[in-house]
Amino acid sequence: MPNRYRSFAAIAALLGWLALALQLLLSIQLTIANGQGALTGVWIYLGYFTILTNVLAALALTAAASGPHGAVSRFFTRPDVHSAIAMSIVIVAAIYNLMLRQLWQPHGWQIVADNTLHVVMPALFLLYWWLAVPKATLRWPQVIIWQLYPAAYFASALIRGAITHWYPYPFLDVGSLGYLRVLINACVVLLVFVVVALLLVALGRWQVRRSGKTVALPTQP
Template sequence: MTSTSAARLWHTVTALAAAAGLGTQLVLVVTGASVLVEDRPPGLAARLLHFVSYFTVLSNLLVLLTTAAAARRPTVDGRLWRVLRLDAVVGITVTGLVHWFFLRPLLQLTGWPYVTDKVLHVVVPLLAVVGWLLVGPRPRITLRVVLLGLIYPVGWLVYTLVIGAATGWYPYPFIDVGARGGAAVAVTSVALALLILAFSVLAWLADRRWPPTPRDLPTGRP
């Protein structure tokens, strides 16, 4: 199997896993199945708004979009794609780590909610990160891409805090101002921003130092 065909296969599997996880989760949301415990389950419109407000969902969606493009053309490139690809890899990395160390102990899931949770928080992060390491495409990251990539996570955080202040609903307990207080959430927010920046810089350095891939087609330095 050539480097390009291996990359195409890996990206295809990753995109399908993300699509399956997101699709199943959407069905659970529409049918009213609860993933996170809520004392008063909201109506459909609110559930859909909550669905698209989770960093997990958005990061999986970015993985789906960028790996689907890479599956079609393993050497895919473009200014916007580079930013979205970095956001996908860094975002899904943070998603997996935060879930595993902080959120997983809080969840008591069974059946399809359990399966979907594992796909979105474990399977897709592993496929996306390992795929980026092994099949790229690389090189694609510059300092400008790193800086532009911060727009997504910072924008999500601002959006989440604004929606939370207006409705009282927060997607994750560690940014719940009502429960933890503004000072604690501010510290957490800064820590998250620094974590995302650190992973973005590490990805930039790795992208510069590691061999270009796929190897059997020209990639060109950015």
């Protein structure tokens, strides 16, 4: 990544980690107030796709800011990994703002955490992806591999729900909708993931072609 974007990545990473820490604190406070204990707050916190995806985004931005110094940081600086995270965090923003925002009214610091995780971080990560991530190695078949993450999350959400009878999102609530409806909902959402991934690859390849044409332009005398 060009050095001029490392400060951007560092600031975005710091904001992401602060928002995640704030949301964790709020989750623990809520479960303690409800008499469920701190560990329940952590358990519920880790059950949200929003949280997991923002953790991945913060890790990728941190690796980009510090440089690839080990196997983990090299993994998180790979263009395909950045693109997969971009796909997921776009879905985080879209589903929350289009489907879930109207279902509750957060107050106080929860407003800050919600908007940072669902609006600010998706926008910053997508901007970083556009400006700083090299895209010449992006290929169409990678789109299929990127779906392993949301598919694994869906499976884990159902397993957790079967054990605890708690589901993180209304469209995954087997208790209210039944397994067939939840499976249909998951397939629809997965299709949206695929569409967003294809769009990102298309944009990346267009950006590479456009950059190549710009470099190939003859200099003016």
